[in-house]
Amino acid sequence: VETPTNSPTDGPFRRPTLRHVADRANVSIKTVSNVVNGYQFVSSATRSRVEQAIAELGYRPNMAARSLRSGRSNVVALAVPFLDMPYFAEIAQHIVQAAAEHGWTVLIDQTDGSNERERLAVEGIREHLIDGMIVSPLTLTAEDLAQRVDTTPLVLLGERIHHGPTDHVLIDNVAAAREATLHLVAIGRKRIAAIGAQHVDPGFTAQLRLQGWREALSESGLPTDPDQIAPADAWRRADGATVMARLLDAPQAPDAVFCFNDLLALGALRELHRRGIRVPDDIAVLGFDDIEDGRFSTPTLTTVAPDKAAIARIAVDLVAHRLGDEADSPPQEVFAPYRLIERESTRGRESESGETAQFIETLDPS
Amino acid sequence: VETPTNSPTDGPFRRPTLRHVADRANVSIKTVSNVVNGYQFVSSATRSRVEQAIAELGYRPNMAARSLRSGRSNVVALAVPFLDMPYFAEIAQHIVQAAAEHGWTVLIDQTDGSNERERLAVEGIREHLIDGMIVSPLTLTAEDLAQRVDTTPLVLLGERIHHGPTDHVLIDNVAAAREATLHLVAIGRKRIAAIGAQHVDPGFTAQLRLQGWREALSESGLPTDPDQIAPADAWRRADGATVMARLLDAPQAPDAVFCFNDLLALGALRELHRRGIRVPDDIAVLGFDDIEDGRFSTPTLTTVAPDKAAIARIAVDLVAHRLGDEADSPPQEVFAPYRLIERESTRGRESESGETAQFIETLDPS
DNA sequence: CTGAAAGCGCTTACAG
């Protein structure tokens, strides 16, 4: 029996290794490794001896060594623009959960929506050994992606880069925005503004949602007045309030606004309330994302609800898929479901319908 | 010059190693390592030759190997109860930022507030090699901590475990809750309810905030009626709404509520609005955390604002401190600043004062 | 069913 250099008795505490366990159980380190990794063909006598030694020493495998040798880390990276924006926080939560089901831990990076940091992210987050990465880009282009040399499986979230080299999970933004706008038409609105337009390449979220808005207005025979397209570079509450104020100060105020996310809508609600303008009576407000705030705002917010749990699960499963046998299959584009949730901001507060009930929970016994 | 087994030209693409770079630059791998690690005493001729080889091969160090050898991973772990609760999401964002300044990436775990998962977290998140960990516990006790064998530097967030074995960053919850309650007294409220009490051991957040509430009422000569202590096991919007409803249905409704976090307060606001009860005219509402929602709610929410950026920075610096020379210094307990931010929910909406201005931003030109 | 050897890609002493 060889005495390991790294004896638990000499000097400061050091974690026990396979060597220590092997010595104590009088087996080779390979046998200990077999037990640790659940290898089937170990005699039960040996197995229990090893397990006892593991328990006595408090042995836990060294992940760095395992990663170096096996090339796997059981870590997946997630890069989002801003962790403090509820939509991304909720997505992150679902991804952490879905990853845990695969035995993976999640390394988080924040890109601040900067193209440079997004390009760095797809090249491997700070160069750690990770098994896969999920990136929610704001500005990443197909060209950026084409220059990628890192071969770690990459799944893109929430943006559509057509025929890109990577897997992609998304919702049909044009269709969703179209349905949202048609809902505003259906409740009798004639001047429907769009808040959140951005000067970006076509194909990005803002452009897709704007296109859906256009399509809905055209097919309803309503004009798509350029004055009703309100740009907002950032999509936070403060931006929504500012842009709403600008629309209200213009000669022709809208009777409805379709905001490209819920934060913009919540900011708009705030500005409308400040001016004493009634929602939805004077102006109807509709958002996108179904963040929790909108279920409790005053008034509650009608919104397009992407199935975030599904988005997370699909993304994690796509990473697993690439890591498995199907590594070389062509890039997939998977659509996650979404639905329109009608709440007070577009229909008054006389009642909540069945579809909404599950979200309102204890608020709805009235 | 030895040819590495792992040649970039044979078989599928493999990442270049120090060996490849060394061969190409005609130096030893130690010299390449010296250049990569910014070792000073390398001749500029050698350095530039090595740097060119690195650029040509696209070499990037293998973190698993580096971690195995050096015992450092440049990863810190963060465990929070729920990533989708805005307070924790905002804290996580600040920690990711502060960690990045130290060159660290953040591994995120979610405990769901379960004691078992919190105990697992302090024993090392899924056994990855991490340099330090920051844990925001909901139920962890001093006993749990005493049983910890992992020697990775641990910093606790937001809970006070007196004389515990670990570093700790917190705010003075009793004083903050006391000031908040005194503010409600100052605006003339007589029946001030507390929402968010929990049946937990003393020392935990809920108990501390309740104690601050008690102290404020006692010193103001107001009764601390047990009926005005409203328990809420979870601190989400739905709980706030439910608990508010219960208080309103009781014989003696309060004229002010101090909610132990902002989500409870936002839920309470929602229920009050649903019943047509005016805030703050009929009932004043005060929260805790200063999450972004409360700056844009209707009415905007008066709240205790912990300095989250400071909390994150202190926590990360404490980890760095333990990793440095001061590894064996006694555990530290560092208090982060907080302040009370008055908004509409406790004072009507005639104006916003100076202190609040920086938070209101573009909403305030009125 | 179990073992001895090799090696994943680095960094840490130690020589020169």
Add this chain to the structure above:
DNA sequence: CTGAAAGCGCTTACAG
């Protein structure tokens, strides 16, 4: 200023 050797703790072939 640069190099050759050893070894961090595992897993992967390969033997028996």
